[in-house]
Amino acid sequence: MRTRVGIVGGGPAGLLLARLLHRAGIDCVVLECRTREYVEQRQRAGMLEQGTVHALQEAGAAERLQAEGLVHQGIELRFARERHHIDFPALTGGRTVTIYAQTEIVKDLVALQLEDGPPLLFEAEALAVEKPESDAPVVRFRHEGREQTLTCDWVAGCDGFHGVSRDAFPAGAGRSYAHDYPYSWLGILAEVPPSCDELIYARGERGFALHSMRSPSVSRLYLQVPNDTDPADWPDDRVWDELAARFAIDGDWTLNRGPITSKSVTTMRSYVHEPMRHGRLLLAGDAAHIVPPTGAKGLNLAVSDVRVLARALIALYRTGGAHLLDEYSELCLQRVWQATRFSDDMTRMLHAQPNGDAFDDRMQLARLRRITASRHAAAELAANYSGLPLPV
Numbered sequence: 551m552r553t554r555v556g557i558v559g560g561g562p563a564g565l566l567l568a569r570l571l572h573r574a575g576i577d578c579v580v581l582e583c584r585t586r587e588y589v590e591q592r593q594r595a596g597m598l599e600q601g602t603v604h605a606l607q608e609a610g611a612a613e614r615l616q617a618e619g620l621v622h623q624g625i626e627l628r629f630a631r632e633r634h635h636i637d638f639p640a641l642t643g644g645r646t647v648t649i650y651a652q653t654e655i656v657k658d659l660v661a662l663q664l665e666d667g668p669p670l671l672f673e674a675e676a677l678a679v680e681k682p683e684s685d686a687p688v689v690r691f692r693h694e695g696r697e698q699t700l701t702c703d704w705v706a707g708c709d710g711f712h713g714v715s716r717d718a719f720p721a722g723a724g725r726s727y728a729h730d731y732p733y734s735w736l737g738i739l740a741e742v743p744p745s746c747d748e749l750i751y752a753r754g755e756r757g758f759a760l761h762s763m764r765s766p767s768v769s770r771l772y773l774q775v776p777n778d779t780d781p782a783d784w785p786d787d788r789v790w791d792e793l794a795a796r797f798a799i800d801g802d803w804t805l806n807r808g809p810i811t812s813k814s815v816t817t818m819r820s821y822v823h824e825p826m827r828h829g830r831l832l833l834a835g836d837a838a839h840i841v842p843p844t845g846a847k848g849l850n851l852a853v854s855d856v857r858v859l860a861r862a863l864i865a866l867y868r869t870g871g872a873h874l875l876d877e878y879s880e881l882c883l884q885r886v887w888q889a890t891r892f893s894d895d896m897t898r899m900l901h902a903q904p905n906g907d908a909f910d911d912r913m914q915l916a917r918l919r920r921i922t923a924s925r926h927a928a929a930e931l932a933a934n935y936s937g938l939p940l941p942v
Contacts, residue, residue: 553579553668555863556689556702558676559709560589562652563835563852565659565670567706569609570860572667576867579700580663581674581691583709589672590660593739593812594652596764597749597846599937600645602853611658619650620763625935627918628752631800634922635748641925641932649749651764652849679705679718682831703830706859708852710836711821719828731818731842731897732904733757734779735772738789742808744769745797751844752797753900753914759796760844761805769806772816772843774901781813789813818842818897820890825879826855832878834859839886844900845893845935854940855882885938892934 555571557564560582571578582589598606598619606612623646624638638645663670674693681687682705689700707715716724744763752759757774764770771793775784786809794805821840826833835852858881862874874881899917903910921927 551579551698551700552702553577553700554703554867555579555706556687556700556704557581557706557708558679558689558715559707559713559835559837560584560660560670560672561708561710561835561852562655562659562849563856564706564708565656565663566605566609566611566853567708567834567856567860568663568668568670569611569659570605570856571863573610574860574864574867576863578668580668580670581676581689581693581700582670582672583675584672586660586672590653590657592653592656593737593814595843595846595849596649596651596762596770597850598648598650599850599853600647601857601937601940602850603648605853605857606655606658609659611655611662614654614658615648615650618654618765619648620766622647622649622748624932625748626746626750627922628750628797628799629754629915629918631798633750633799633801633803636921636928636932636935638932638936641929642936645932645936647846647936649763676709676714679707679715679831682718683829685830687830704863705831707831707833707837708835708856711840713837715831715833715837716823718831723828724823724825726821726823728822729820729894731901732777733774733901734777734818735760735816735843736775736779736781736784736789737770737772737814737816738810739764739812740769740771740808740810741767742769742806743767745804745806750797751896751900753902753918754796755902755911756792756796757902758900759793761793761797769808775815776904777817779815781815784813786810816843818844820894822883822886822890824883826882827875827879832859832875834882838882839890841890841893842897843893844896845889847889847893850937851886851889854885857940858882885940888934888938
């Protein structure tokens with residue numbers, strides 16, 4: 551097989567890149583190792599920055615998003631049994647965020663791709679990216695029981711942290727930075743209307759909790775738990791009781807309870823690989839960076855990578871100009887490191903530290919008090935949470 555851009559990975563990053571390239575008349579092929587059913591059911595993030603919404607609109611993939619997405623004007627911080635609203639539009643000049651599950655984004659993009667887009671191959675396992683330094687890199691993959699090759703002008707590695715793309719960087723061609731956090735999240739999906747109009751971030755002595763949602767009838771909630779937690783050790787009643795305790799305030803508020811349909815544990819880590827380009831191989835999304843979910847940056851960072859990459863490839867094929875491709879890694883990493891810093895700040899400020907002491911506790915409260923008492927500090931949080939501008 552031969553194409554201009556070979557895209558390894560059929561998650562939101564790879565699918566969105568394919569859609570943007572297709573609309574610009576640039577040939578591409580998407581290889582996804584999983585089945586369509588698996589990809590469309592995989593539970594992931596659901597908070598979209600305004601820039602992510604614009605990217606999906608630009609790709610012609612926002613019809614359901616605009617009809618069903620829940621626009622939020624901010625978030626709520628809870629600590630010391632108090633509640634504090636952070637008003638994004640008032641602090642950012644009008645920016646908002648939107649709740650729309652990543653699973654739904656993937657469904658929308660897959661449907662468009664299969665209807666009129668370039669080839670999308672499911673159960674096509676990428677085995678290696680070869681000759682990335684050449685003018686014709688090759689993706690070796692297995693599909694329908696036989697090994698095949700995809701020869702490309704460029705390869706976009708959108709295959710996540712455990713994919714093969716990053717392995718194509720030779721020794722000494724890159725460097726990684728990582729931090730593992732000493733706690734995890736127990737996440738649940740529940741068939742119950744949300745107990746709030748906007749996301750609640752709760753910090754307390756018992757640990758962190760987050761109340762999110764997937765729709766007006768489905769809630770998504772998280773609890774800070776030890777890293778070795780088994781979801782089976784958390785029966786439904788225990789989950790709801792602990793959530794109620796961590797969200798408790800001095801005021802009139804009740805946590806809605808209902809049937810829990812899934813439970814999972816998510817480990818917390820930060821990871822950045824530099825650079826994001828080697829030869830004609832370009833990394834995007836989780837293949838290049840991972841952030842803890844506290845700041846809701848993972849999906850949004852992947853989309854911002856793809857927007858920069860799509861613009862660079864479109865410029866190359868339309869004008870022959872390669873300067874945006876040459877700057878791709880540097881431009882993306884500026885935003886990646888700011889999002890990593892913000893996610894780390896939010897994580898450390900809101901989670902009970904397993905080895906922390908009374909001083910750490912007071913420092914967390916001082917940071918939260920500063921945000922809720924200072925317009926400048928609140929505006930800094932709102933600007934980062936709702937999304938920093940693209941570097942191009």
